[in-house]
Amino acid sequence: MKSEHKNAIVADKIATVILYCIAGFFLLLLAGFTAYIIVKGIMAYQPGIFSFERTGIGVELFNTVYLVLISLIISVPIGVGAGIYMAEYAKAGKVTNYLRICIETLSSLPSIVIGLFGYLVFIYMTGSKYNLFAGALAVSILSLPLLTTVTEDAIRAVPSIYKEGSLAVGATHWQTIVQICLPVATPRIITGVILAAGRGFGEAAALLYTAGMSSNVNLNIWNPFDPMSLLCPFRPGDTLALHIWALKTESMTPNADQIANFSAAVLLVLIFAFSLGSRLLGARLDRKMSGK
Amino acid sequence: MNKKIKFNTKNLDLYYGDFQALKSINLEIYEKEVTAFIGPSGCGKSTFLRCLNRMNDLIDSVKIEGEIIFEGQDINGDIDVINLRTRVGMVFQKPNPFPMSIYENIAYGPKCQGVKDKTQLDTLVKESLVKAALWEEVKDRLNKSALGLSGGQQQRLCIARAIAMQPEVILMDEPTSALDPIATAKIEDLMSKLKKDYTIIIVTHSMQQAGRISDKTAFFLMGEVVEFNETPVIFTNPADKRTEDYITGRFG
Numbered sequence: 215m216k217s218e219h220k221n222a223i224v225a226d227k228i229a230t231v232i233l234y235c236i237a238g239f240f241l242l243l244l245a246g247f248t249a250y251i252i253v254k255g256i257m258a259y260q261p262g263i264f265s266f267e268r269t270g271i272g273v274e275l276f277n278t279v280y281l282v283l284i285s286l287i288i289s290v291p292i293g294v295g296a297g298i299y300m301a302e303y304a305k306a307g308k309v310t311n312y313l314r315i316c317i318e319t320l321s322s323l324p325s326i327v328i329g330l331f332g333y334l335v336f337i338y339m340t341g342s343k344y345n346l347f348a349g350a351l352a353v354s355i356l357s358l359p360l361l362t363t364v365t366e367d368a369i370r371a372v373p374s375i376y377k378e379g380s381l382a383v384g385a386t387h388w389q390t391i392v393q394i395c396l397p398v399a400t401p402r403i404i405t406g407v408i409l410a411a412g413r414g415f416g417e418a419a420a421l422l423y424t425a426g427m428s429s430n431v432n433l434n435i436w437n438p439f440d441p442m443s444l445l446c447p448f449r450p451g452d453t454l455a456l457h458i459w460a461l462k463t464e465s466m467t468p469n470a471d472q473i474a475n476f477s478a479a480v481l482l483v484l485i486f487a488f489s490l491g492s493r494l495l496g497a498r499l500d501r502k503m504s505g506k
Numbered sequence: 507m508n509k510k511i512k513f514n515t516k517n518l519d520l521y522y523g524d525f526q527a528l529k530s531i532n533l534e535i536y537e538k539e540v541t542a543f544i545g546p547s548g549c550g551k552s553t554f555l556r557c558l559n560r561m562n563d564l565i566d567s568v569k570i571e572g573e574i575i576f577e578g579q580d581i582n583g584d585i586d587v588i589n590l591r592t593r594v595g596m597v598f599q600k601p602n603p604f605p606m607s608i609y610e611n612i613a614y615g616p617k618c619q620g621v622k623d624k625t626q627l628d629t630l631v632k633e634s635l636v637k638a639a640l641w642e643e644v645k646d647r648l649n650k651s652a653l654g655l656s657g658g659q660q661q662r663l664c665i666a667r668a669i670a671m672q673p674e675v676i677l678m679d680e681p682t683s684a685l686d687p688i689a690t691a692k693i694e695d696l697m698s699k700l701k702k703d704y705t706i707i708i709v710t711h712s713m714q715q716a717g718r719i720s721d722k723t724a725f726f727l728m729g730e731v732v733e734f735n736e737t738p739v740i741f742t743n744p745a746d747k748r749t750e751d752y753i754t755g756r757f758g
Protein backbone atom coordinates (compact mmCIF):
# COMPACT_ATOMS: atom_id res chain seq x y z
CA MET A 215 0.00 0.00 0.00
CA LYS A 216 2.70 2.41 1.09
CA SER A 217 5.05 1.62 -1.77
CA GLU A 218 2.21 1.88 -4.25
CA HIS A 219 1.62 5.39 -3.04
CA LYS A 220 5.31 6.17 -3.46
CA ASN A 221 5.25 4.73 -6.97
CA ALA A 222 2.36 6.99 -7.87
CA ILE A 223 4.30 10.03 -6.69
CA VAL A 224 7.37 9.01 -8.68
CA ALA A 225 5.27 8.36 -11.77
CA ASP A 226 3.68 11.77 -11.37
CA LYS A 227 7.10 13.42 -11.15
CA ILE A 228 8.39 11.57 -14.20
CA ALA A 229 5.31 12.47 -16.24
CA THR A 230 5.65 16.13 -15.26
CA VAL A 231 9.31 16.21 -16.25
CA ILE A 232 8.60 14.53 -19.59
CA LEU A 233 5.78 16.93 -20.39
CA TYR A 234 7.96 19.90 -19.52
CA CYS A 235 10.67 18.52 -21.77
CA ILE A 236 8.29 18.14 -24.71
CA ALA A 237 6.88 21.64 -24.20
CA GLY A 238 10.37 23.08 -23.83
CA PHE A 239 11.54 21.31 -26.96
CA PHE A 240 8.75 22.81 -29.05
CA LEU A 241 9.23 26.23 -27.55
CA LEU A 242 12.92 26.02 -28.41
CA LEU A 243 12.14 24.82 -31.92
CA LEU A 244 9.72 27.70 -32.43
CA ALA A 245 12.13 30.26 -31.01
CA GLY A 246 14.88 28.82 -33.19
CA PHE A 247 12.85 29.08 -36.37
CA THR A 248 11.70 32.59 -35.58
CA ALA A 249 15.18 33.79 -34.72
CA TYR A 250 16.60 32.17 -37.85
CA ILE A 251 14.07 33.83 -40.13
CA ILE A 252 14.34 37.22 -38.45
CA VAL A 253 18.15 37.25 -38.33
CA LYS A 254 18.47 36.12 -41.95
CA GLY A 255 15.91 38.74 -42.89
CA ILE A 256 17.75 41.54 -41.14
CA MET A 257 21.02 40.47 -42.72
CA ALA A 258 19.38 40.62 -46.14
CA TYR A 259 18.18 44.16 -45.63
CA GLN A 260 19.12 46.55 -48.36
CA PRO A 261 18.00 50.13 -48.91
CA GLY A 262 14.95 50.47 -51.09
CA ILE A 263 13.68 46.98 -50.42
CA PHE A 264 10.27 48.34 -49.46
CA SER A 265 10.00 50.26 -52.71
CA PHE A 266 7.07 49.66 -55.02
CA GLU A 267 9.44 49.21 -58.00
CA ARG A 268 10.44 45.84 -59.37
CA THR A 269 13.39 45.54 -57.00
CA GLY A 270 11.28 46.11 -53.86
CA ILE A 271 8.56 44.15 -52.14
CA GLY A 272 6.22 47.09 -51.55
CA VAL A 273 3.60 45.87 -54.00
CA GLU A 274 3.71 42.32 -52.64
CA LEU A 275 3.34 43.58 -49.09
CA PHE A 276 0.38 45.69 -50.12
CA ASN A 277 -1.15 42.79 -52.06
CA THR A 278 -0.87 40.52 -49.03
CA VAL A 279 -2.68 42.90 -46.70
CA TYR A 280 -5.21 43.82 -49.37
CA LEU A 281 -6.02 40.22 -50.25
CA VAL A 282 -6.40 39.15 -46.63
CA LEU A 283 -8.64 42.14 -45.96
CA ILE A 284 -10.89 41.38 -48.93
CA SER A 285 -11.08 37.71 -48.01
CA LEU A 286 -12.04 38.59 -44.42
CA ILE A 287 -14.73 40.97 -45.65
CA ILE A 288 -16.16 38.06 -47.63
CA SER A 289 -15.59 35.16 -45.25
CA VAL A 290 -16.30 36.66 -41.82
CA PRO A 291 -19.97 37.57 -42.43
CA ILE A 292 -20.66 34.25 -44.16
CA GLY A 293 -18.70 32.17 -41.64
CA VAL A 294 -20.19 33.91 -38.61
CA GLY A 295 -23.67 33.69 -40.15
CA ALA A 296 -23.24 29.98 -40.81
CA GLY A 297 -21.90 29.47 -37.28
CA ILE A 298 -24.92 31.24 -35.80
CA TYR A 299 -27.19 29.06 -37.92
CA MET A 300 -25.46 25.88 -36.78
CA ALA A 301 -25.58 26.91 -33.12
CA GLU A 302 -29.04 28.43 -32.90
CA TYR A 303 -31.27 27.27 -35.72
CA ALA A 304 -30.08 23.95 -37.12
CA LYS A 305 -32.29 21.17 -35.78
CA ALA A 306 -30.52 17.95 -34.95
CA GLY A 307 -31.17 15.60 -37.83
CA LYS A 308 -30.06 14.26 -41.19
CA VAL A 309 -29.67 17.61 -42.95
CA THR A 310 -27.61 19.08 -40.15
CA ASN A 311 -25.40 16.02 -39.98
CA TYR A 312 -24.87 16.18 -43.72
CA LEU A 313 -23.99 19.87 -43.41
CA ARG A 314 -21.51 19.09 -40.67
CA ILE A 315 -19.80 16.43 -42.81
CA CYS A 316 -19.58 18.95 -45.65
CA ILE A 317 -17.93 21.53 -43.41
CA GLU A 318 -15.46 18.99 -42.05
CA THR A 319 -14.61 17.79 -45.55
CA LEU A 320 -14.14 21.33 -46.78
CA SER A 321 -11.77 22.04 -43.91
CA SER A 322 -9.52 19.15 -44.83
CA LEU A 323 -9.33 19.79 -48.57
CA PRO A 324 -5.74 20.49 -49.69
CA SER A 325 -5.41 24.12 -50.64
CA ILE A 326 -4.13 23.33 -54.12
CA VAL A 327 -7.50 21.70 -54.81
CA ILE A 328 -9.24 24.87 -53.75
CA GLY A 329 -6.80 26.80 -55.91
CA LEU A 330 -7.63 24.72 -58.96
CA PHE A 331 -11.34 24.95 -58.19
CA GLY A 332 -10.89 28.71 -57.95
CA TYR A 333 -9.07 28.74 -61.25
CA LEU A 334 -11.85 26.79 -62.90
CA VAL A 335 -14.73 28.80 -61.49
CA PHE A 336 -13.40 32.31 -60.91
CA ILE A 337 -10.89 32.54 -63.75
CA TYR A 338 -11.71 30.06 -66.50
CA MET A 339 -15.49 30.13 -66.32
CA THR A 340 -15.71 33.90 -65.96
CA GLY A 341 -13.09 34.36 -68.63
CA SER A 342 -11.03 36.76 -66.57
CA LYS A 343 -7.32 37.11 -65.92
CA TYR A 344 -5.70 36.15 -62.64
CA ASN A 345 -6.86 38.68 -60.06
CA LEU A 346 -6.65 39.46 -56.36
CA PHE A 347 -10.39 39.16 -55.89
CA ALA A 348 -10.41 35.60 -57.20
CA GLY A 349 -7.52 34.88 -54.81
CA ALA A 350 -9.48 36.38 -51.94
CA LEU A 351 -12.45 34.18 -52.83
CA ALA A 352 -10.23 31.08 -52.82
CA VAL A 353 -8.78 32.02 -49.43
CA SER A 354 -12.32 32.65 -48.17
CA ILE A 355 -13.32 29.12 -49.12
CA LEU A 356 -10.29 27.88 -47.21
CA SER A 357 -11.13 29.77 -44.03
CA LEU A 358 -14.92 29.38 -44.06
CA PRO A 359 -15.05 26.00 -42.26
CA LEU A 360 -12.79 27.33 -39.52
CA LEU A 361 -14.82 30.51 -39.04
CA THR A 362 -18.05 28.52 -39.00
CA THR A 363 -16.88 26.03 -36.37
CA VAL A 364 -15.27 28.68 -34.18
CA THR A 365 -18.41 30.82 -34.27
CA GLU A 366 -20.66 27.86 -33.55
CA ASP A 367 -18.53 26.87 -30.55
CA ALA A 368 -18.36 30.47 -29.34
CA ILE A 369 -22.13 30.94 -29.51
CA ARG A 370 -22.75 27.61 -27.81
CA ALA A 371 -20.37 28.63 -25.03
CA VAL A 372 -22.42 31.72 -24.16
CA PRO A 373 -23.85 31.00 -20.69
CA SER A 374 -27.51 30.07 -21.01
CA ILE A 375 -28.42 32.40 -18.14
CA TYR A 376 -27.72 35.36 -20.45
CA LYS A 377 -29.97 33.95 -23.13
CA GLU A 378 -32.74 33.16 -20.67
CA GLY A 379 -32.44 36.60 -19.11
CA SER A 380 -32.86 38.19 -22.50
CA LEU A 381 -35.83 36.06 -23.55
CA ALA A 382 -37.46 36.63 -20.18
CA VAL A 383 -37.73 40.38 -20.80
CA GLY A 384 -39.50 39.72 -24.08
CA ALA A 385 -36.59 39.92 -26.50
CA THR A 386 -36.96 37.84 -29.65
CA HIS A 387 -34.59 35.01 -30.51
CA TRP A 388 -32.87 37.20 -33.09
CA GLN A 389 -32.53 40.18 -30.74
CA THR A 390 -31.03 37.83 -28.18
CA ILE A 391 -28.51 36.48 -30.67
CA VAL A 392 -27.43 39.86 -32.01
CA GLN A 393 -27.40 41.89 -28.82
CA ILE A 394 -26.43 39.34 -26.18
CA CYS A 395 -24.84 36.22 -27.68
CA LEU A 396 -22.71 37.82 -30.37
CA PRO A 397 -21.03 40.42 -28.13
CA VAL A 398 -20.28 37.78 -25.51
CA ALA A 399 -18.91 35.43 -28.18
CA THR A 400 -16.85 38.10 -29.94
CA PRO A 401 -13.50 37.54 -28.19
CA ARG A 402 -13.59 33.88 -29.21
CA ILE A 403 -14.73 34.69 -32.72
CA ILE A 404 -11.79 37.08 -33.00
CA THR A 405 -9.44 34.18 -32.29
CA GLY A 406 -11.01 32.41 -35.26
CA VAL A 407 -10.59 35.49 -37.43
CA ILE A 408 -6.89 35.64 -36.49
CA LEU A 409 -6.45 32.02 -37.53
CA ALA A 410 -8.36 32.63 -40.76
CA ALA A 411 -6.25 35.68 -41.55
CA GLY A 412 -3.13 33.65 -40.77
CA ARG A 413 -4.15 31.18 -43.46
CA GLY A 414 -4.54 34.05 -45.90
CA PHE A 415 -1.17 35.57 -45.03
CA GLY A 416 0.65 32.30 -45.48
CA GLU A 417 -1.31 30.81 -48.36
CA ALA A 418 0.49 30.06 -51.61
CA ALA A 419 -1.02 27.05 -53.34
CA ALA A 420 -4.57 28.41 -53.48
CA LEU A 421 -3.33 31.67 -54.98
CA LEU A 422 -1.07 30.23 -57.65
CA TYR A 423 -3.80 30.04 -60.27
CA THR A 424 -6.21 32.60 -58.88
CA ALA A 425 -4.39 35.75 -57.83
CA GLY A 426 -1.44 34.93 -60.03
CA MET A 427 2.30 35.03 -59.56
CA SER A 428 3.13 38.54 -60.65
CA SER A 429 2.00 42.10 -60.28
CA ASN A 430 1.99 44.79 -62.88
CA VAL A 431 0.88 48.14 -61.51
CA ASN A 432 1.28 51.75 -62.50
CA LEU A 433 1.67 53.87 -59.40
CA ASN A 434 0.45 56.98 -61.18
CA ILE A 435 -3.05 55.58 -61.56
CA TRP A 436 -5.25 55.85 -58.48
CA ASN A 437 -8.60 55.07 -60.01
CA PRO A 438 -9.50 51.76 -58.32
CA PHE A 439 -11.41 50.66 -61.42
CA ASP A 440 -8.37 50.82 -63.65
CA PRO A 441 -6.75 47.36 -63.83
CA MET A 442 -3.32 48.96 -63.71
CA SER A 443 -4.03 50.72 -60.42
CA LEU A 444 -2.57 49.40 -57.19
CA LEU A 445 -6.02 49.74 -55.57
CA CYS A 446 -7.84 47.68 -58.18
CA PRO A 447 -8.80 44.26 -56.72
CA PHE A 448 -9.37 42.92 -60.23
CA ARG A 449 -5.74 42.85 -61.27
CA PRO A 450 -3.18 40.07 -60.99
CA GLY A 451 -1.20 40.33 -57.78
CA ASP A 452 1.28 38.08 -55.99
CA THR A 453 1.38 38.02 -52.22
CA LEU A 454 4.51 37.81 -50.09
CA ALA A 455 4.22 34.06 -49.54
CA LEU A 456 3.92 33.41 -53.24
CA HIS A 457 6.67 35.89 -53.97
CA ILE A 458 9.04 34.05 -51.65
CA TRP A 459 8.24 30.80 -53.39
CA ALA A 460 8.73 32.33 -56.86
CA LEU A 461 12.02 33.95 -55.85
CA LYS A 462 13.36 30.72 -54.39
CA THR A 463 12.37 28.56 -57.38
CA GLU A 464 12.51 30.37 -60.64
CA SER A 465 13.73 33.91 -60.23
CA MET A 466 16.47 35.31 -62.46
CA THR A 467 17.26 38.28 -60.25
CA PRO A 468 20.80 38.01 -58.84
CA ASN A 469 19.83 38.83 -55.24
CA ALA A 470 16.65 36.76 -55.25
CA ASP A 471 17.70 34.84 -52.13
CA GLN A 472 18.24 38.03 -50.18
CA ILE A 473 14.84 39.44 -51.12
CA ALA A 474 13.17 36.14 -50.28
CA ASN A 475 14.82 36.04 -46.86
CA PHE A 476 13.81 39.57 -46.11
CA SER A 477 10.25 38.93 -47.33
CA ALA A 478 9.96 35.97 -44.98
CA ALA A 479 10.91 38.14 -42.02
CA VAL A 480 8.44 40.84 -43.07
CA LEU A 481 5.67 38.25 -43.42
CA LEU A 482 6.42 36.92 -39.95
CA VAL A 483 6.30 40.41 -38.42
CA LEU A 484 3.08 41.16 -40.31
CA ILE A 485 1.32 38.08 -38.95
CA PHE A 486 2.61 38.77 -35.46
CA ALA A 487 1.42 42.38 -35.57
CA PHE A 488 -2.00 41.34 -36.85
CA SER A 489 -2.49 38.69 -34.13
CA LEU A 490 -1.31 41.05 -31.42
CA GLY A 491 -3.61 43.83 -32.65
CA SER A 492 -6.65 41.58 -32.80
CA ARG A 493 -5.93 40.10 -29.40
CA LEU A 494 -5.61 43.53 -27.84
CA LEU A 495 -8.94 44.46 -29.40
CA GLY A 496 -10.50 41.27 -28.03
CA ALA A 497 -9.08 41.88 -24.57
CA ARG A 498 -10.42 45.42 -24.61
CA LEU A 499 -13.92 44.24 -25.53
CA ASP A 500 -13.68 41.64 -22.80
CA ARG A 501 -12.67 44.24 -20.22
CA LYS A 502 -15.42 46.59 -21.28
CA MET A 503 -18.03 43.87 -20.80
CA SER A 504 -16.77 42.57 -17.49
CA GLY A 505 -16.36 46.10 -16.12
CA LYS A 506 -12.91 45.48 -14.69
CA MET B 507 -61.19 40.83 -0.09
CA ASN B 508 -62.37 39.53 -3.40
CA LYS B 509 -59.06 39.34 -5.17
CA LYS B 510 -58.84 38.58 -8.84
CA ILE B 511 -57.32 35.35 -10.08
CA LYS B 512 -54.26 36.02 -12.23
CA PHE B 513 -53.13 32.54 -13.13
CA ASN B 514 -55.21 29.45 -13.07
CA THR B 515 -53.99 26.01 -14.08
CA LYS B 516 -56.22 23.08 -14.90
CA ASN B 517 -54.90 19.51 -14.81
CA LEU B 518 -51.47 20.62 -15.94
CA ASP B 519 -49.14 17.76 -16.87
CA LEU B 520 -45.59 18.29 -18.07
CA TYR B 521 -43.21 15.70 -19.51
CA TYR B 522 -39.49 15.90 -20.18
CA GLY B 523 -39.45 13.20 -22.85
CA ASP B 524 -40.93 10.19 -21.04
CA PHE B 525 -40.38 11.58 -17.57
CA GLN B 526 -43.44 13.23 -16.06
CA ALA B 527 -42.26 16.21 -14.02
CA LEU B 528 -45.65 17.77 -13.24
CA LYS B 529 -48.75 15.77 -12.43
CA SER B 530 -52.16 17.30 -12.78
CA ILE B 531 -51.47 20.65 -11.18
CA ASN B 532 -54.48 22.76 -10.27
CA LEU B 533 -53.55 26.10 -8.77
CA GLU B 534 -55.02 29.59 -8.53
CA ILE B 535 -52.64 32.49 -8.19
CA TYR B 536 -54.25 35.66 -6.90
CA GLU B 537 -53.45 39.17 -7.98
CA LYS B 538 -51.13 41.38 -5.88
CA GLU B 539 -50.16 38.69 -3.46
CA VAL B 540 -46.99 36.78 -2.86
CA THR B 541 -47.43 33.09 -3.60
CA ALA B 542 -44.60 30.82 -2.49
CA PHE B 543 -43.74 27.37 -3.81
CA ILE B 544 -41.90 25.12 -1.38
CA GLY B 545 -40.85 21.49 -1.51
CA PRO B 546 -37.77 19.29 -1.71
CA SER B 547 -35.46 19.88 -4.65
CA GLY B 548 -36.36 18.10 -7.86
CA CYS B 549 -40.09 18.18 -7.11
CA GLY B 550 -40.95 20.43 -10.07
CA LYS B 551 -41.14 23.95 -8.60
CA SER B 552 -38.88 25.53 -11.21
CA THR B 553 -40.49 23.54 -13.96
CA PHE B 554 -43.90 24.84 -12.98
CA LEU B 555 -42.66 28.41 -12.64
CA ARG B 556 -41.12 28.27 -16.09
CA CYS B 557 -44.46 27.19 -17.55
CA LEU B 558 -45.95 30.51 -16.57
CA ASN B 559 -43.84 32.56 -18.98
CA ARG B 560 -43.32 29.75 -21.49
CA MET B 561 -39.62 29.51 -20.65
CA ASN B 562 -39.88 25.75 -21.15
CA ASP B 563 -40.24 26.45 -24.88
CA LEU B 564 -36.43 26.47 -24.92
CA ILE B 565 -36.29 22.78 -24.04
CA ASP B 566 -37.10 20.60 -27.02
CA SER B 567 -38.17 17.52 -25.06
CA VAL B 568 -40.90 19.29 -23.09
CA LYS B 569 -44.52 18.31 -23.70
CA ILE B 570 -47.36 20.04 -21.88
CA GLU B 571 -50.98 18.94 -21.40
CA GLY B 572 -53.76 20.75 -19.61
CA GLU B 573 -54.42 24.46 -19.38
CA ILE B 574 -52.68 27.50 -17.98
CA ILE B 575 -55.13 30.37 -17.98
CA PHE B 576 -53.62 33.83 -17.68
CA GLU B 577 -56.18 36.64 -17.66
CA GLY B 578 -58.74 34.42 -19.33
CA GLN B 579 -56.42 33.09 -22.04
CA ASP B 580 -54.73 29.72 -22.33
CA ILE B 581 -51.07 30.65 -22.74
CA ASN B 582 -50.22 27.34 -24.36
CA GLY B 583 -52.61 28.20 -27.13
CA ASP B 584 -51.99 30.51 -30.01
CA ILE B 585 -50.73 33.56 -28.11
CA ASP B 586 -47.95 36.11 -28.58
CA VAL B 587 -45.14 34.69 -26.42
CA ILE B 588 -43.14 37.92 -26.53
CA ASN B 589 -46.13 39.84 -25.23
CA LEU B 590 -46.66 37.24 -22.49
CA ARG B 591 -43.06 37.59 -21.35
CA THR B 592 -43.31 41.36 -21.15
CA ARG B 593 -46.35 40.93 -18.88
CA VAL B 594 -44.86 38.09 -16.85
CA GLY B 595 -41.31 38.93 -15.82
CA MET B 596 -38.76 36.57 -14.34
CA VAL B 597 -35.87 36.73 -11.88
CA PHE B 598 -33.49 33.80 -11.84
CA GLN B 599 -31.71 31.83 -9.15
CA LYS B 600 -28.28 33.09 -10.10
CA PRO B 601 -28.16 36.85 -10.69
CA ASN B 602 -27.72 37.19 -14.45
CA PRO B 603 -27.14 40.82 -15.42
CA PHE B 604 -26.01 41.15 -19.03
CA PRO B 605 -22.36 42.03 -19.59
CA MET B 606 -23.15 45.66 -20.29
CA SER B 607 -23.65 48.85 -18.32
CA ILE B 608 -26.19 49.16 -15.52
CA TYR B 609 -28.20 51.58 -17.63
CA GLU B 610 -28.14 49.32 -20.68
CA ASN B 611 -29.21 46.32 -18.62
CA ILE B 612 -32.46 48.02 -17.74
CA ALA B 613 -33.00 49.79 -21.04
CA TYR B 614 -32.46 46.52 -22.91
CA GLY B 615 -35.99 45.13 -22.60
CA PRO B 616 -37.81 48.37 -23.45
CA LYS B 617 -35.42 48.91 -26.38
CA CYS B 618 -36.22 45.46 -27.69
CA GLN B 619 -39.87 46.54 -27.65
CA GLY B 620 -38.97 49.52 -29.79
CA VAL B 621 -38.70 52.30 -27.18
CA LYS B 622 -36.10 54.68 -28.61
CA ASP B 623 -36.79 58.02 -26.94
CA LYS B 624 -33.84 58.87 -24.69
CA THR B 625 -35.79 60.81 -22.05
CA GLN B 626 -38.41 58.08 -21.86
CA LEU B 627 -35.67 55.48 -21.37
CA ASP B 628 -33.93 57.66 -18.78
CA THR B 629 -37.10 57.94 -16.69
CA LEU B 630 -37.83 54.25 -17.07
CA VAL B 631 -34.33 53.32 -15.91
CA LYS B 632 -34.52 55.64 -12.92
CA GLU B 633 -38.03 54.58 -11.89
CA SER B 634 -37.15 50.90 -12.14
CA LEU B 635 -34.00 51.32 -10.09
CA VAL B 636 -35.87 53.33 -7.46
CA LYS B 637 -38.56 50.66 -7.24
CA ALA B 638 -35.90 47.97 -6.89
CA ALA B 639 -34.25 49.99 -4.07
CA LEU B 640 -31.01 50.23 -6.00
CA TRP B 641 -31.05 53.81 -7.30
CA GLU B 642 -29.15 55.40 -4.43
CA GLU B 643 -26.34 52.85 -4.71
CA VAL B 644 -25.80 53.08 -8.47
CA LYS B 645 -26.98 56.50 -9.61
CA ASP B 646 -23.38 57.72 -10.01
CA ARG B 647 -22.22 54.71 -11.98
CA LEU B 648 -25.02 53.96 -14.40
CA ASN B 649 -22.56 53.63 -17.26
CA LYS B 650 -20.31 51.18 -15.45
CA SER B 651 -20.57 47.48 -16.17
CA ALA B 652 -23.25 45.68 -14.19
CA LEU B 653 -20.85 42.82 -13.53
CA GLY B 654 -18.95 45.05 -11.10
CA LEU B 655 -21.90 45.08 -8.66
CA SER B 656 -22.12 42.80 -5.63
CA GLY B 657 -24.31 39.70 -5.83
CA GLY B 658 -27.17 41.30 -3.95
CA GLN B 659 -27.00 44.44 -6.06
CA GLN B 660 -26.93 42.32 -9.20
CA GLN B 661 -30.07 40.52 -8.12
CA ARG B 662 -31.86 43.80 -7.39
CA LEU B 663 -30.71 44.98 -10.81
CA CYS B 664 -32.36 41.91 -12.31
CA ILE B 665 -35.53 42.78 -10.43
CA ALA B 666 -35.28 46.34 -11.78
CA ARG B 667 -34.78 44.89 -15.25
CA ALA B 668 -38.01 42.94 -14.87
CA ILE B 669 -39.84 45.97 -13.47
CA ALA B 670 -38.78 48.11 -16.45
CA MET B 671 -41.11 46.05 -18.62
CA GLN B 672 -44.01 47.17 -16.39
CA PRO B 673 -45.12 43.58 -15.92
CA GLU B 674 -48.19 42.37 -14.07
CA VAL B 675 -46.51 39.31 -12.62
CA ILE B 676 -42.93 38.70 -11.47
CA LEU B 677 -41.71 35.12 -11.21
CA MET B 678 -38.75 34.51 -8.92
CA ASP B 679 -36.87 31.23 -8.81
CA GLU B 680 -34.97 31.02 -5.52
CA PRO B 681 -33.83 34.61 -5.96
CA THR B 682 -31.86 34.73 -2.72
CA SER B 683 -30.26 31.31 -2.68
CA ALA B 684 -26.95 32.73 -3.92
CA LEU B 685 -26.95 35.69 -1.54
CA ASP B 686 -25.76 36.43 2.00
CA PRO B 687 -28.29 37.10 4.79
CA ILE B 688 -28.09 40.90 4.56
CA ALA B 689 -28.65 40.94 0.80
CA THR B 690 -31.42 38.39 1.31
CA ALA B 691 -33.14 40.61 3.86
CA LYS B 692 -33.04 43.54 1.43
CA ILE B 693 -34.67 41.48 -1.31
CA GLU B 694 -37.35 40.17 1.06
CA ASP B 695 -38.04 43.73 2.12
CA LEU B 696 -38.33 44.72 -1.48
CA MET B 697 -40.80 41.96 -2.23
CA SER B 698 -43.23 43.03 0.43
CA LYS B 699 -43.18 46.52 -1.10
CA LEU B 700 -43.52 45.26 -4.66
CA LYS B 701 -46.60 43.17 -3.97
CA LYS B 702 -48.68 46.35 -3.82
CA ASP B 703 -48.18 46.70 -7.57
CA TYR B 704 -47.29 43.25 -8.80
CA THR B 705 -48.33 39.66 -8.44
CA ILE B 706 -45.30 37.80 -7.15
CA ILE B 707 -44.65 34.09 -7.39
CA ILE B 708 -41.54 32.88 -5.64
CA VAL B 709 -39.86 29.50 -5.42
CA THR B 710 -37.90 29.17 -2.23
CA HIS B 711 -35.99 26.43 -0.49
CA SER B 712 -36.28 28.26 2.79
CA MET B 713 -39.48 27.68 4.72
CA GLN B 714 -38.70 30.64 6.97
CA GLN B 715 -38.58 32.84 3.89
CA ALA B 716 -41.92 31.53 2.66
CA GLY B 717 -43.33 32.15 6.11
CA ARG B 718 -42.00 35.69 6.29
CA ILE B 719 -43.03 37.01 2.91
CA SER B 720 -45.80 35.00 1.33
CA ASP B 721 -49.57 35.21 1.56
CA LYS B 722 -50.18 31.79 0.10
CA THR B 723 -47.99 28.74 -0.05
CA ALA B 724 -48.07 25.68 -2.27
CA PHE B 725 -46.25 22.56 -1.17
CA PHE B 726 -44.85 20.53 -4.07
CA LEU B 727 -43.84 16.89 -3.83
CA MET B 728 -42.69 14.70 -6.69
CA GLY B 729 -44.43 16.73 -9.36
CA GLU B 730 -47.68 17.18 -7.46
CA VAL B 731 -49.13 19.99 -5.40
CA VAL B 732 -49.86 18.30 -2.10
CA GLU B 733 -51.37 21.30 -0.43
CA PHE B 734 -52.13 24.90 -1.28
CA ASN B 735 -53.46 27.39 1.24
CA GLU B 736 -52.96 30.60 3.18
CA THR B 737 -49.38 30.58 4.41
CA PRO B 738 -50.23 30.64 8.15
CA VAL B 739 -52.51 27.65 7.66
CA ILE B 740 -49.83 25.67 5.84
CA PHE B 741 -47.34 26.35 8.58
CA THR B 742 -49.50 25.95 11.65
CA ASN B 743 -52.28 23.66 10.62
CA PRO B 744 -51.47 21.66 7.50
CA ALA B 745 -54.17 19.30 6.32
CA ASP B 746 -51.85 16.71 4.80
CA LYS B 747 -49.51 14.52 6.77
CA ARG B 748 -46.74 14.93 4.15
CA THR B 749 -46.88 18.72 4.41
CA GLU B 750 -46.58 18.49 8.16
CA ASP B 751 -43.62 16.14 7.87
CA TYR B 752 -41.87 18.53 5.50
CA ILE B 753 -42.60 21.64 7.56
CA THR B 754 -41.35 20.05 10.72
CA GLY B 755 -38.21 18.91 8.95
CA ARG B 756 -38.90 15.20 9.13
CA PHE B 757 -37.81 14.79 5.50
CA GLY B 758 -36.68 16.72 2.42
Ligand SMILES: Nc1ncnc2c1ncn2[C@@H]1O[C@H](COP(=O)(O)OP(=O)(O)O)[C@@H](O)[C@H]1O
Nearest residue numbers: 522525527546547548549550551552553554565
Ligand atom coordinates in the same frame (compact mmCIF):
# COMPACT_ATOMS: atom_id res chain seq x y z
N1 LIG C 1 -34.30 20.08 -18.91
C1 LIG C 1 -34.68 18.98 -18.26
N2 LIG C 1 -34.69 17.77 -18.87
C2 LIG C 1 -35.07 16.66 -18.22
N3 LIG C 1 -35.46 16.64 -16.94
C3 LIG C 1 -35.47 17.79 -16.25
C4 LIG C 1 -35.09 19.02 -16.87
N4 LIG C 1 -35.19 20.01 -15.95
C5 LIG C 1 -35.63 19.41 -14.82
N5 LIG C 1 -35.81 18.09 -14.99
C6 LIG C 1 -36.29 17.14 -13.99
O1 LIG C 1 -37.57 17.54 -13.60
C7 LIG C 1 -37.73 17.40 -12.19
C8 LIG C 1 -38.13 18.72 -11.60
O2 LIG C 1 -37.06 19.63 -11.71
P1 LIG C 1 -37.16 21.12 -11.19
O3 LIG C 1 -38.41 21.73 -11.67
O4 LIG C 1 -35.90 21.83 -11.56
O5 LIG C 1 -37.23 20.93 -9.61
P2 LIG C 1 -37.10 21.98 -8.43
O6 LIG C 1 -37.03 23.34 -9.01
O7 LIG C 1 -38.30 21.76 -7.59
O8 LIG C 1 -35.86 21.63 -7.68
C9 LIG C 1 -36.41 16.87 -11.65
O9 LIG C 1 -36.53 15.50 -11.48
C10 LIG C 1 -35.44 17.18 -12.74
O10 LIG C 1 -34.42 16.22 -12.78
Ligand SMILES: [Mg+2]
Nearest residue numbers: 551552553679
Ligand atom coordinates in the same frame (compact mmCIF):
# COMPACT_ATOMS: atom_id res chain seq x y z
MG1 LIG D 1 -35.39 24.76 -8.93
